[in-house]
Amino acid sequence: MHSVGIDIGGTKIAGGVVAEDGSIIEQLRVSTPDRPAELADAVAVMVRDLAQRHEIHSVGVAAAGFIDATRSVIIHAPNIDWRNEPLRAELEARIGRPVTLENDANAAGWGEYRFGAGQGCANLVMLTLGTGVGGAVVIDGRLLVGGNGIGGELGHIRFIRGGRPCGCGQNGCLEQYASGRALQREIADIAAAGGIGAGLADVQDARGIVPGAEMARLLADDDPGALEAVRRVATALGEACGEFQAVLDPELFVIGGGVADLGERLLHPVRLAYETSLPGYGDRPVADFAIATLGNDAGMIGVADLARLRG
Incomplete structure (x- = not known):
């Protein structure tokens, strides 16, 4: 029997029927409503629509933000006006069946662990490099959520004391340097x-942004400015991974998100910075690095699998 995975983003809601092997059987997308109540209604409509055509065993919902230890309440969300929002209960009342709620980065990390780049690896860290830096940690085959439910927020370690202000309210967080x-x-x-x-x-647009395709072209041509920009971000990421290694000792780092599209151009300087940041450098085992393989579907696939397992 299949599960439904719902990934709630700041601009869109993606939902799909996911088989036990992680394959997506059917997928739907709608724009994210502005009001939280309308958002819960939109998720319920999507689940009911999919349930008309598929036998559904369970429902999982992934959302950005801090989720409490019972996986019931969104304590704080960065892109949606949720503060102590009892989202799980609201969704279950509308859908009429149990709902599993999980942080979106955790869901993506679990998806990669089960069906993507992390298959066969019991200890991994996933870092998603988008607008910010999302983190997920799997230790001994279990997703780390912490005592209060909000563990694994790796993008918000204090990377530089007194550094750039971050949207979380602190200064110098990793995501200000590696996103x-x-x-x-x-x-x-x-x-x-x-x-x-x-x-x-030469290739900046009116907003001062270099489009991804232009950046890829410059890197392919070994443009020194493009290479230096990537080196700076990769160095920050690699140094942070050295710190994560000291605490979590993963076998594998999985890198996802839009910046991961740079592939080996990103991973090579990340590895250099990581290895030279390790305690006991030169004498201890090092982790492998891999680019995530599930793309934007990782959260949907991961939370559907978590819903199936949590049953």
Whole structure:
């Protein structure tokens, strides 16, 4: 019997029927409503629609934000006006069946662990590099959620004391230095300085953004400004992974999100910074690094699997 996975984003809700092997049988997408109550209604409509054509065993919902230890209440969400929102109960009342609620980065990490780049690895860390940095930790085959339910927020470790302000209310968080937004900031700084930034400046749009396709072309041509921008972000990420290694000792780091599209251009400098940041560098085992394989479907697939397992 299949599960439904729902991934609630800031601009869209993606839902799909997911088989036990992680394959998506049918998928739907709608725009995310502005009001929380309308959002719960939209999820319920999507589940009922899918249930008309498929036999559904369970429902999982992934959402950005801090979720309490009972996996019932959204304590705080960055993109939706949720503060201590009893989302699980609201959805169950509308859907009429049990709902599993999970943080979206955790769901994506679990999806990669079960069906993606992390298959066969019992201890892994996933970092999703998008607007911010999402984190997920699997230890001995179990998803780490912490005593209060909000563990694994790796993008919000204090990377630089007194550093750039972060949307979480702190300063110097990793996501200010190793995210897609951070990469565009480095690109803008290098382009504005001239010199090696000339190639970047030539392809910036009206907002000062370098489109992904142009960035890929510059990297393929070994443009020095593009390479330097990636090196800065990759170095921050690699150094942070060295710190994560000291605490969590994963066998594998899985890198996802839009920045991961850079592939080996990103991973090579990440590995260099990681290895030289390790305690006991040169004498201890090192982790492998891999690019995530499930793309934007990882959260949907992961939360559907969690719903099936939590039953």
